[in-house]
Amino acid sequence: MVTAPERVWWRVPVSRAEMVWIVLAFLLVMVFFSLWMALWHGIGRQNATGAAYKVAPQTYREEVFAFARQWKVGEENGIPVVAPPPGSHVYLLAQRFSWYPILKLKAGETYHLHMASTDVLHGFSLSPHQWAIQLYPGYEWVMSFTPDKPGTYHIICNDFCGLGHQTMLGKIIVEG
Amino acid sequence: MASASASAGYRVCPVTGLKVFLPTERLIQAVAVSAVVALLIGGIAALFVVLNRWLGPDVVAPSRFYMWIALHGWNMLVFWIVLFEVALLYFASSVLLSTRLVWPRLAWVSLGLMVVGVALTDVAVVRTPQNYLSFQPYVPLQGTPDFYLGPILFTVGSLSALAVFFATIYTAQKEKVVGRSLPLVVYGAAVAAIIAVATLVVGAMAFIPAFLWSLGLVGSVDAFWWKLTYWGFGHPAQQINLAAMITVWYFLAYITVGGVTPSEKVSRLAFVCYLVAINLGSAHHLQTEASGALSVPWKWINTGYLVHLAVLGSMIHAFAVPAAIEIGQRLRGHGQGWFRWLIKAPWGNPAFSSLVLSIALFGFLGGTSGVIYGTEQPNLLWHNTLAVVGHFKGTVVLGTTLAFMGVTWYVLPLIFRRQVVGRPLAVVQPWLFGVGMALLAVAFMKLGVADGVPRKQGDIFLFGGSAFAFPYPAHVWAWMAVAGIGGLLGVLGGAIFVGLVVGTVLMGKRLSEAELKGGYGLPGAVPAPVGGAVHSLPVPKGTLVLTIIFWLFFLAMYLRAFAQLSSTWPLGH
Ligand SMILES: [Cu+2]
Ligand SMILES: [Cu+2]
Numbered sequence A: 001m002v003t004a005p006e007r008v009w010w011r012v013p014v015s016r017a018e019m020v021w022i023v024l025a026f027l028l029v030m031v032f033f034s035l036w037m038a039l040w041h042g043i044g045r046q047n048a049t050g051a052a053y054k055v056a057p058q059t060y061r062e063e064v065f066a067f068a069r070q071w072k073v074g075e076e077n078g079i080p081v082v083a084p085p086p087g088s089h090v091y092l093l094a095q096r097f098s099w100y101p102i103l104k105l106k107a108g109e110t111y112h113l114h115m116a117s118t119d120v121l122h123g124f125s126l127s128p129h130q131w132a133i134q135l136y137p138g139y140e141w142v143m144s145f146t147p148d149k150p151g152t153y154h155i156i157c158n159d160f161c162g163l164g165h166q167t168m169l170g171k172i173i174v175e176g
Numbered sequence B: 001m002a003s004a005s006a007s008a009g010y011r012v013c014p015v016t017g018l019k020v021f022l023p024t025e026r027l028i029q030a031v032a033v034s035a036v037v038a039l040l041i042g043g044i045a046a047l048f049v050v051l052n053r054w055l056g057p058d059v060v061a062p063s064r065f066y067m068w069i070a071l072h073g074w075n076m077l078v079f080w081i082v083l084f085e086v087a088l089l090y091f092a093s094s095v096l097l098s099t100r101l102v103w104p105r106l107a108w109v110s111l112g113l114m115v116v117g118v119a120l121t122d123v124a125v126v127r128t129p130q131n132y133l134s135f136q137p138y139v140p141l142q143g144t145p146d147f148y149l150g151p152i153l154f155t156v157g158s159l160s161a162l163a164v165f166f167a168t169i170y171t172a173q174k175e176k177v178v179g180r181s182l183p184l185v186v187y188g189a190a191v192a193a194i195i196a197v198a199t200l201v202v203g204a205m206a207f208i209p210a211f212l213w214s215l216g217l218v219g220s221v222d223a224f225w226w227k228l229t230y231w232g233f234g235h236p237a238q239q240i241n242l243a244a245m246i247t248v249w250y251f252l253a254y255i256t257v258g259g260v261t262p263s264e265k266v267s268r269l270a271f272v273c274y275l276v277a278i279n280l281g282s283a284h285h286l287q288t289e290a291s292g293a294l295s296v297p298w299k300w301i302n303t304g305y306l307v308h309l310a311v312l313g314s315m316i317h318a319f320a321v322p323a324a325i326e327i328g329q330r331l332r333g334h335g336q337g338w339f340r341w342l343i344k345a346p347w348g349n350p351a352f353s354s355l356v357l358s359i360a361l362f363g364f365l366g367g368t369s370g371v372i373y374g375t376e377q378p379n380l381l382w383h384n385t386l387a388v389v390g391h392f393k394g395t396v397v398l399g400t401t402l403a404f405m406g407v408t409w410y411v412l413p414l415i416f417r418r419q420v421v422g423r424p425l426a427v428v429q430p431w432l433f434g435v436g437m438a439l440l441a442v443a444f445m446k447l448g449v450a451d452g453v454p455r456k457q458g459d460i461f462l463f464g465g466s467a468f469a470f471p472y473p474a475h476v477w478a479w480m481a482v483a484g485i486g487g488l489l490g491v492l493g494g495a496i497f498v499g500l501v502v503g504t505v506l507m508g509k510r511l512s513e514a515e516l517k518g519g520y521g522l523p524g525a526v527p528a529p530v531g532g533a534v535h536s537l538p539v540p541k542g543t544l545v546l547t548i549i550f551w552l553f554f555l556a557m558y559l560r561a562f563a564q565l566s567s568t569w570p571l572g573h
Helices: A016-043 A057-071 B022-055 B062-095 B104-127 B145-174 B184-214 B223-257 B264-275 B278-285 B296-331 B350-373 B386-414 B423-451 B474-507 B513-517 B541-566
Strands: A051-054 A072-076 A079-082 A089-095 A098-100 A102-106 A111-117 A122-127 A133-135 A139-145 A151-157 A169-175 B010-012 B019-021
Touching: A016 B296, A016 B541, A057 A072, A057 A079, A057 A089, A057 A111, A079 A098, A089 A102, A089 A122, A098 A169, A111 A133, A133 A139, B010 B022, B019 B022, B019 B062, B022 B062, B022 B104, B022 B386, B022 B474, B062 B104, B062 B145, B062 B184, B062 B223, B062 B386, B104 B145, B145 B184, B184 B223, B184 B264, B223 B264, B223 B278, B223 B296, B223 B350, B223 B386, B264 B296, B278 B296, B296 B350, B296 B541, B350 B386, B350 B423, B350 B541, B386 B423, B386 B474, B423 B474, B423 B541
Parallel strands: A079 A102, A089 A111, A102 A169
Antiparallel strands: A051 A139, A072 A079, A089 A098, A111 A139, A122 A133, A122 A151, A151 A169, B010 B019
16 A cells, blocks of 8 residues: 555455445445435425525615515514515515514415525524525525424524624514 | 665665655655644634633634634644645655655745745734634625735645645656556545645635735625635535545554555545546535525536545545455454454554544544535535534544544654654543544534534624524533533644644654664554465455444434434425
8 A cells, every 4th residue: 555556456356345345335325315315306395496586685675675564563673573474475685784574474384485695695594493595695595485383483694794793683483 | 874775865764664855854844843833723723712612702702703713714624734735745755655856946935835825814814803704705705815815825835735746756657766556545645636736726716816806906706606616626625635534544554553455446446536526516515505596406416426426435445444454453463253453453552543533533423424414405404503513523623633643643753753752642642632522523513403503603692692682492502511521622632732743843852763673762563564475365344344334324314314304394395
């Protein structure tokens, strides 16, 4: 290994033990792992499937404000609480260092979630933990989702967005 | 006292019989010392990062945390590892091939550039909060120009070192110092070097526009495009660390127990797997982006089949390296039963215990977690949580860094020709560092996957006093304490390492040729040569049992990740 191989190394047959391992490893990673990824799109219910659009920050901001005005039911810490009807399109805006608005949703109903940043990269994540989505300025994602368990979910920005990053929290309320 | 057989400018190593070119030796010393300085800076930063996470913002304020984590990331993941790799490349090309290093002057210039790059970046980070961008300086957050210039200079320096490496091998082959087949260890180093060239070129493609943009010479850089190209650099950079680590594994298996790979052909082929599709790993950093931006088939091909080909390479090494140890031991009289070779191994040799810990912890913690969270759907659970940190503590810390620390116990007597000071501390160092960092890695993975605790967060206690602040459940703090204690043990293990290396280089007893010849000052006994020609290698049946256990663990963890994901809110259906 440290000196040049003495025998013609490409002619030395592979031992049975190593052959067994190579076959096992191949089946696991090249066959099972690779296929399973595609399979989960059929049998699984959690995939980052959704539309993507290029959007100017100002345009997106106006979309979100119009949405919040339409379904506003209250206010918390200066952020509107918004209760859109089940099955509708709901909007979330990420900007340094807040999430806008607060969403009030019905458990078990499906919504079409629009998400974008208007300044730098942010990370959408929830506590209790569900999943995390990377957000960009200039790009709008639309993903359908079903909040199936009631409760209060805190939105935590999980990508560094500046010195106030640790304060960037929001909220989604899921009613039973 | 130089041996009679040594020609001008060389000495003959009394232990290995290799001809050591003296300018190479001086270079390796200087590069290795620079690497350890970077490790020291990164280690000091690690202490503050751990204290903030565990004890909160009163102990280390959030803004300080961002500074420390930026310093930690750059010095550990880039400066320490790359500098050490450069030392390895000089060693593999010039020392292992017993040949002269061509262009030694360029090698010194390269070291100078890298050191200036380190200094520029570190000073830039400490000087202004604009540069607390960590290792992922995502556009459009903007650093100051010196923040981008530092890594660019470091990159140019590393590329020059690679040029010296390739020119040395080319010259050695042209002058018939070596034959057409390189030794496996040199071959592995060459693979790491080829990946490094591709990586650094892409790195320049990412950092040069950002540098120009920070100077105001370019209008803007698209955020999405930047993240894709940035990881075109960031991902293969980890493939270099992987290839270098595996190379060190083979070297350590040889020098500690006289290891022999079960098949030169298979081991070489596994290295080739790393070369294929190295850049496409970039894609698995964009798994939570909507499929409208990056389609499902695109993700499937890139992060499935293509990345898994590199994973297959690692799986092959996962068998071949332990098998090399087992074969070495069996050839030397520890052939009875299934695991006697392992029990009778030189556990008192810190290089050997580093090797075994590095293999086991990289495999079970770093490797498996990387494959799982690089997969499209589990990534939704892992993305930007502490679990990601847990994963790369398993790869670059428990794997690469531990392996590099292990080989250092040989570098000190053989290249610096000094006796390691504080030998008993050196024996416990791998265990302290390995067990401590493993605790932290496991706790972080738990905190990330189960509780979604974010990674780049300076205050998970009070969220900087946000009106929407909420408390994490009690079990989060219990696991954070595990991580904190593990982190402190790791920092202690790292401090012992740096202390012993600095102590040895400055005050270690100089070893004479006769002392080295007798094995004195080496971390372990030199494996005895095997008498007679070896026609067929012993069967590594113990390794096969161990790897099958690993295989089952891997499958179980993979399925568990999907089970965890399936309990979250349905998404994208
Ligand atoms: Cu943030
Ligand atoms: Cu990667």
